[in-house]
Every structure is written in C-alpha cells, then in structure tokens.
Amino acid sequence: MTRTARRAAATQQAIVDAAESLVLAHGADALTLDAVAERADVAVQTIYNRIGGRSALLIAVAERALEQNRQYMDAAYAAPGSPKDRILRAAEAYARFAAERPHQFRLLIDPPNEPRALARVADLIEEQNTKLASALADGITDGTITADLDPVVTSTTLWAAMNGVLALNWRADRLRAEGDHMRLLITTVINILDRGLSPDGRL
Structure with missing residues (x-):
C-alpha cells in the first residue's frame, strides 16, 4: 500500500x-x-x-456493530457440542455482547432510522436467527430438543425474549436491571431455555 x-x-x-x-x-x-x-x-x-453523506456514515457505524456482533455469535455456533450446547452458548454470547459492548448492542436493537442501515441490521438478525433455527432443527432431528417446536418461530421468539430482558438495562425507573441483577436474569433465562428445549423438560 x-x-x-x-x-x-x-x-x-x-x-x-x-x-x-x-x-x-x-x-x-x-x-x-x-x-x-x-x-x-x-x-x-x-x-x-x-x-x-450522512446515510453512508450511519451505515458505516452500523456495519461495525454488525461485524462485532457476528464475531461473538459465529464463535458460539462454531464451537463443538450438541445442538442445545450451541444454542445455550449463543444465548450466553449474545448477553456477553450486550454487556461488553452496550452501545453497539443498542445500535442493533434500535438502529438508525435510515433505510439502508435498517436493512443491513435486519439482514444480520435474519442471518443469526437462521443459525439458531438450524440448531433447533438439528436438535429436533437427533431427539435432544422437544419435537413440538417450530424452529423458525422459536428462534424469533427466543431472540425477542432475550432482547426484552437485556433492554431492562436501559430503563430509567426502579425496574432498571444492571450488574448482578442483570446477570441473575440472564442466568435464569438460560436455565429456562435449557429446560424448555429438552424433550422431558419441566419449567
């Protein structure tokens, strides 16, 4: 160069x-x-x-957050283990990304109101939810995940539920969750997820 x-x-x-x-x-x-x-x-x-122009700048900022999030999630899915192991690791990685890069996480959850930036963020979400749905389908196939779940619907539901818990960190009232409280909530979500996915799971 x-x-x-x-x-x-x-x-x-x-x-x-x-x-x-x-x-x-x-x-x-x-x-x-x-x-x-x-x-x-x-x-x-x-x-x-x-x-x-301004739109290009917003897209460039969103692209950085997208790439950072992809690194967290790809590492979780690439590690060896059962389909449920991959799903639980992905949930932990998603929560860790939110904790370690809160501003970038918020940018993905509440992206700039610019059409191309919105489209790129939606692309990433669909990409990651497709990986989650694939892991769910693998678990259903090998019998380690309950068979009455629809992988696509479940992946969207789990993503939205995790966002709802993590978004408690943004509240300005007494319902705000951070620090040890947030870690407890995330651990609880992952424990519920672990039990709920199992064919004989009991919540």
Whole structure:
C-alpha cells in the first residue's frame, strides 16, 4: 500500500471513528457532517470524498456493530457440542455482547432510522436467527430438543425474549436491571431455555 493510500485509509477510519463516537454517545440524531468533521478534524468535503453523506456514515457505524456482533455469535455456533450446547452458548454470547459492548448492542436493537442501515441490521438478525433455527432443527432431528417446536418461530421468539430482558438495562425507573441483577436474569433465562428445549423438560 502506498503512502497516499495509507493516509486515505487512516482518514476514512478517523471519520468512521468520529461518527461512531457521536452515535454511541448521543444517538443517531446527533450525527451531522459538521459534527463529524469537527471531531475527526477534517473538512466536510473530505467526508463526502471518503465515505459519502450522512446515510453512508450511519451505515458505516452500523456495519461495525454488525461485524462485532457476528464475531461473538459465529464463535458460539462454531464451537463443538450438541445442538442445545450451541444454542445455550449463543444465548450466553449474545448477553456477553450486550454487556461488553452496550452501545453497539443498542445500535442493533434500535438502529438508525435510515433505510439502508435498517436493512443491513435486519439482514444480520435474519442471518443469526437462521443459525439458531438450524440448531433447533438439528436438535429436533437427533431427539435432544422437544419435537413440538417450530424452529423458525422459536428462534424469533427466543431472540425477542432475550432482547426484552437485556433492554431492562436501559430503563430509567426502579425496574432498571444492571450488574448482578442483570446477570441473575440472564442466568435464569438460560436455565429456562435449557429446560424448555429438552424433550422431558419441566419449567
């Protein structure tokens, strides 16, 4: 890579870093080209040249969060074990992503209201839910998961249920859950999931 190319890449990264920090700190509404230019110490025209307009910046920020989430989830599904083992690991990985990267997690749960960013986030969710449905189907086939579950419906239900628990961390009232309380809730969800998937499970 030439020096010019390295400088261009570094400038592009600095711009996306600045856009990400604004979105994560203040929400997507705070992202303007002027604010990003000031934070990245570049001209607005440079943003257009390297990334594009505001929509392109939002997509770039969402793409980073998508890739980070994919790394957590792919590692969980790739590890050896039974279908139920993979599902429980995926649930743990999803909760860990939310705990370790809360701003990125919230960006995926409440993505910027920009059509292409919304579509990319939906693509990732469908991709991960398809993996979950596949693991459920494998477990049904080998008899380790109860046969009366619909894999597609169940995968969507489990994803939504986990989001509901994790979203308690955002509440501003006394129902907010964080720290040890949140860890207890996640452990309880995973224990319920473990029992509920088993053919002879009892909740």
